[in-house]
Amino acid sequence: MAEELLPRHLRGIIDVSDSESDSADVTGQVKCTCGCDKMKLRCFGLDNTRDDDWKFGIKVTAECIGCGETHLLFDQAVQGYDGFVCHSYETAYDNRMSPVICHKCGAEIFSVEIGIELEDKEQFIEECVEEFPDEFRDEDFTEAFNWLTMTIKCEKCGCVEEIINLELS
Ligand SMILES: [Zn+2]
Ligand SMILES: [Zn+2]
Numbered sequence: 001m002a003e004e005l006l007p008r009h010l011r012g013i014i015d016v017s018d019s020e021s022d023s024a025d026v027t028g029q030v031k032c033t034c035g036c037d038k039m040k041l042r043c044f045g046l047d048n049t050r051d052d053d054w055k056f057g058i059k060v061t062a063e064c065i066g067c068g069e070t071h072l073l074f075d076q077a078v079q080g081y082d083g084f085v086c087h088s089y090e091t092a093y094d095n096r097m098s099p100v101i102c103h104k105c106g107a108e109i110f111s112v113e114i115g116i117e118l119e120d121k122e123q124f125i126e127e128c129v130e131e132f133p134d135e136f137r138d139e140d141f142t143e144a145f146n147w148l149t150m151t152i153k154c155e156k157c158g159c160v161e162e163i164i165n166l167e168l169s
């Protein structure tokens with residue numbers, strides 16, 4: 001059941017933890033369709049400080065170590081309430097993204113846990129669908145999630161780090 005509460009871009013690549021998920025929060029481990037859960041990450045906006053960064057949203061992609069496929073994990077410009085409803089940011093360019101590196105040992109392979117706090121469906125319908133029926137449909141509430149956490153665990157040294165803990169509304 002929790003799988004369909006995930007935003008569409010994460011369906012099929014999150015191994016949902018039923019014990020940590022309910023109708024308001026979904027938590028799970030990133031797992032590629034090939035079965036591998038070891039990822040190399042690239043990010044924008046977590047530690048960059050350039051002057052024009054304010055207009056670009058945080059973005060994180062994961063390259064599967066098993067099959068080489070790259071999955072988009074988060075783009076603040078189009079996902080979450082800010083991005084999906086308010087269009088508050090632009091999508092960061094891929095060439096501005098940098099590898100995520102373990103701050104303890106320098107390794108680049110991680111397992112990744114994602115937590116999503118959902119937008120209330122009734123509220124979304126009231127605020128968005130009824131106001132902008134050409135732009136939103138009822139089932140889009142999964143895209144307008146309110147909070148995102150992302151925690152990575154280094155495969156080499158076991159160091160755990162929360163890289164995103166972000167309110168999106
Ligand atoms: Zn894979
Ligand atoms: Zn490490």
